Amino acid sequence: xxxxxxxxxxxxxxxxxxxxxxxxxxxxxxxxxxxxxxxxxxxxxxxxxxxxxxxxxxxxxxxxxxxxxxxxxxxxxxxxxxxxxxxxxxxxxxxxxxxxxxxxxxxxxxxxxxxxxxxxxxxxxxxxxxxxxxxxxxxxxxxxxxxxxxxxxxxxxxxxxxxxxxxxxxxxxxxxxxxxxxxxxxxxxxxxxxxxxxxxxxxxxxxxxxxxxxxxxxxxxxxxxxxxxxxxxxxxxxxxxxxxxxxxxxxxxxxxxxxxxxxxxxxxxxxxxxxxxxxxxxxxxxxxxxxxxxxxxxxxxxxxxxxxxxxxxxxxxxxxxxxxxxxxxxxxxxxxxxxxxxxxxxxxxxxxxxxxxxxxxxxxxxxxxxxxxxxxxxxxxxxxxxxxxxxxxxxxxxxxxxxxxxxxxxxxxxxxxxxxxxxxxxxxxxxxxxxxxxxxxxxxxxxxxxxxxxxxxxxxxxxxxxxxxxxxxxxxxxxxxxxxxxxxxxxxxxxxx
Numbered sequence: 251x252x253x254x255x256x257x258x259x260x261x262x263x264x265x266x267x268x269x270x271x272x273x274x275x276x277x278x279x280x281x282x283x284x285x286x287x288x289x290x291x292x293x294x295x296x297x298x299x300x301x302x303x304x305x306x307x308x309x310x311x312x313x314x315x316x317x318x319x320x321x322x323x324x325x326x327x328x329x330x331x332x333x334x335x336x337x338x339x340x341x342x343x344x345x346x347x348x349x350x351x352x353x354x355x356x357x358x359x360x361x362x363x364x365x366x367x368x369x370x371x372x373x374x375x376x377x378x379x380x381x382x383x384x385x386x387x388x389x390x391x392x393x394x395x396x397x398x399x400x401x402x403x404x405x406x407x408x409x410x411x412x413x414x415x416x417x418x419x420x421x422x423x424x425x426x427x428x429x430x431x432x433x434x435x436x437x438x439x440x441x442x443x444x445x446x447x448x449x450x451x452x453x454x455x456x457x458x459x460x461x462x463x464x465x466x467x468x469x470x471x472x473x474x475x476x477x478x479x480x481x482x483x484x485x486x487x488x489x490x491x492x493x494x495x496x497x498x499x500x501x502x503x504x505x506x507x508x509x510x511x512x513x514x515x516x517x518x519x520x521x522x523x524x525x526x527x528x529x530x531x532x533x534x535x536x537x538x539x540x541x542x543x544x545x546x547x548x549x550x551x552x553x554x555x556x557x558x559x560x561x562x563x564x565x566x567x568x569x570x571x572x573x574x575x576x577x578x579x580x581x582x583x584x585x586x587x588x589x590x591x592x593x594x595x596x597x598x599x600x601x602x603x604x605x606x607x608x609x610x611x612x613x614x615x616x617x618x619x620x621x622x623x624x625x626x627x628x629x630x631x632x633x634x635x636x637x638x639x640x641x642x643x644x645x646x647x648x649x650x651x652x653x654x655x656x657x658x659x660x661x662x663x664x665x666x667x668x669x670x671x672x673x674x675x676x677x678x679x680x681x682x683x684x685x686x687x688x689x690x691x692x693x694x695x696x697x698x699x700x701x702x703x704x705x706x707x708x709x710x711x712x713x714x715x716x717x718x719x720x721x722x723x724x725x726x727x728x729x730x731x732x733x734x735x736x737x738x739x740x741x742x743x744x745x746x747x
Contacts, residue, residue, distance in 0.1 A: 285335075285336075285339070285341075285634075286633075286634040287332075287335065287633040287634055288633060288634040288635055288638060290335070290633075292331040292332065292334070292335045292633065293630075293633045293634065293635070295331055296327070296328040296331050296332070296629060296630055296633060297630060297635070299324045299327050299328060300324050300328060300626050300627070300630060302320070302324070303320035303321050303323065303324030303622070303626070304320075304321070304324075306320040307320055307321055307619065316615045317615065317619045318614075318615045318617075318618035318619040318621075318622060320622075321618075321619050321621075321622025321623055321626065322618055322619075322621060322622040323622075324622060324626050325621065325622045325623075325625040325626035325629065328625075328626050328629035328630065329345075329349055329625070329629050331629075332345050332348075332629055332632060332633065333345050345632075348628075348632045349625075349628075349629075351628075352624065352625055352628030352629070352632075353625065355624060355628070356620065356621055356624045356625060357540075358465060358538050358539075358540040359461070359462070359465070359540070359620065359624070360617060360620070360621070361540040361543060361544055362455075362461065362465075362528075362539060362540045362543050363617060363620075364617065365524065365543040365544060365546060365547045366411075366455070366543070368547065368550065369517070369520075369521040369524065369550060370411060372517050372550060372554075373514065373517055373518060373521070375511070376510055376511040376512075376513060376514035376517055377509070377510040377511050377514060378510055378514050378517075378518065379419050381509070381510045381514075382403075382419070383419065383422055383423050383426075386399065386400075386423050386427075387423065387426055387427065390500065390501075391427075391500070392498065392499065392500040392501075393427075393428065393431060393434045393496050393497050393498065393499055393500070393501065394493060394496045394497075394498060396423075396424070396427055396428075396434075396438070396501075397434070397437065397438050397441060397489075397492075397493065397496050398489070398493070400420045400423055400424060400438060400441070400442055401438075401441045401442065401444075401445045401485065401489050402445070403420060404416050404417065404420050404441075404442045404445035404446045404449060405445040405446070405448060405449035405481075405482070405485055406449060407419070407449070408445070408446040408447075408448075408449035408450045408456055408457070409449045409450060409452065409453035409456040410453065410455065410456060410521075410525070411456075413446035413447055413449075413450050413457065413702060413703060413704040414703040414704055416442075416446045416449070416704070417442050417443060417446050417703075417704035417705075417708050418708070420438075420442045420446075421439060421442065421708050421712060424438045424439060424442070424712075425712060427501050428501065430501070431497055431499070431501070432715050433495070433496070433497060434496055434497055435712055435715045435716060436712075436715050436716050436717075436720045437492050437495060437496055437724075438496075439708045439712055439715075439716035439721075440488075440492065440716070440720070440721055440724055440728075441488070441489050441492060442704070442708065443696055443699070443702060443704045443705045443708060443721070444484070444485050444488055444489070444693075444696040444728060444731065445485045445489070446702075446704040447692060447693050447695055447696045447702050447704060448481040448482070448484040448485040448692075448693050448696070448735075449481065449485070450692055451477055451481050451484075451688065451689050451692030451693050452474055452475055452476075452477035452478045452480075452481040452689075453474060453475075454471050454474045454529070455525055455528070455539075457665070457692050458620075458665065458669070459665050459668075459669040459688055459691045459692045460474055460688055460692065461539075462669050462670060462673060463669065463673065463684065463688050464532070464539065465538065465539055465540075466673050468673070468681070468684050469681060469684050469685060469688065470533075471529050471532065471533055473681065473685065473746070474685075474688070476685065476742070476743050476746070477685060477688065477689050477739065477743075479738055479742055480689055480735040480736070480738040480739040480742065480743075481689070481693070481735065483731065483734045483735045483738045484689075484693045484696075484731045484732060484734065484735035485731065486731070487727070487730055487731035487734045488724065488727040488728050488730065488731045491727050491730075492724065492727065512557070513553065513557050516553060517550065517553065520546070520549045520550055520553060521546075523546065523549060524542070524543060524545075524546025524547070524549060524550075525546070527542040527543075527545055527546050528540075528541075528542030528543045528546065529542070530542065531545075623670070624670065627670065627671070627674075631674055643655075643675065643677075644675060644677035644679070649677065649679045649683045650683070650686065652677075653683060653686045653687040653690050654690055654736065656668055656672060656687055656690055656691055656694070657687075657689075657690025657691060657693065657694030657732065658694055658697070659694070660690070660691045660692075660694035660695045660701060661694050661695055661696075661697035661698045661701040662698070662701065665691045665692060665694065665695050665701075665702065668691045668694075669687075669688070669691045672687055672691070680746060680747050681746045681747075682739075682743055682744070682745075682746030682747035683747070685739065685743060685746060686736070686739055689735060689736070689739060690732075690736065693731075693732060693735060694732065696728050696732075697725055697728050697729060697732065698718070698721065698722065698725070699716075699717070699718045699720075699721035699722070705721065
């Protein structure tokens, strides 16, 4: 019984990290001096609502209910409960201040991700990702070679792009090359998931976890790159073991020419310049990284104007009745839905580049999901659950053990939510421990197929081949890489502890 009473709160804090997350502006909330509602009906009801909503979000593939819908609804209800109680107590102004602080935190994250997604949509429109895919298909690589190539490409691409986009890009290559070899597809998908999550863990803008830590200011920009070698080890150990189970055959090469559209290389350059601008805003000007990203968005806007003004007018004169053509503005690279397919495809290629269309094509469900998580959990933290979770997680056990357990928790719960929770707890730990939890929260989701967006996306893309069970069979190997990366971090980055 004493064992249960001691560790049950710790387990609750790990597997339900929303109990401990507050708004990013901790100073503003501390001035409010919130009331402790953890034992009040408002606290219990808010906690229940959020738990139900989060379960619905996690089961999106089964229910076919977009994850943003229950989360935004739950966030609204939670703050209604808070507002009702504080209004009755004559403290409505305090609740408003707390909500605005949480909203400001989300606003910075939203703007950063919005600009990143817009650039990715622009690069997709210019054929950057298609060109990479066709290049791989044309080289007649063996299955084992393709296994490593897609793995390393996933690792480095995800350091600048989100893991879902990276996984889907590599997944299309894997499915095209391994259509006659299901084992290759299954193992390569596992490899891509691990590599994508590992690649985002050492870059300040590669993953939601590192982005949150960077924006919070607990780890300087350049220090994130000290996690490069531990991240490589996290990816290489399981890949080296799975290598021997990949068939040695060589699939047939696909000879297909695929040129990128006009302006593709400039957009890639502008994206890199935008990231540099964001880092300079944070490091040299003391401004939020989102401010630099918004300035970077103007680079793309002006270039979009240039592309529109310099496009050849005669290139869009295609003999087809445009009144019968439907344009889907919410499906990048799939604008046309009506036959004839050949004419529609050509017409889609000749559509003028429109930056605002790229903004319209963002993953709004994901962006609104993060709104629900951050605002809803910010409300739960304002209620008082942050103190409870912080006390049991970082007050009762060693920080190293706590950070390792955080990684295991991220295999079940979104790593962004996990990191938000840890940042809200604001434990008094060294920079080495902050780097450790950044690493574990980022790569811990690789242990299960549902532990990251990359795994969930690939399960939908390779239905029946890459499944939860096929990934689970290799979980012990992935865990071996997980502990290998932790050991490497302590060995290489001891100066940060």
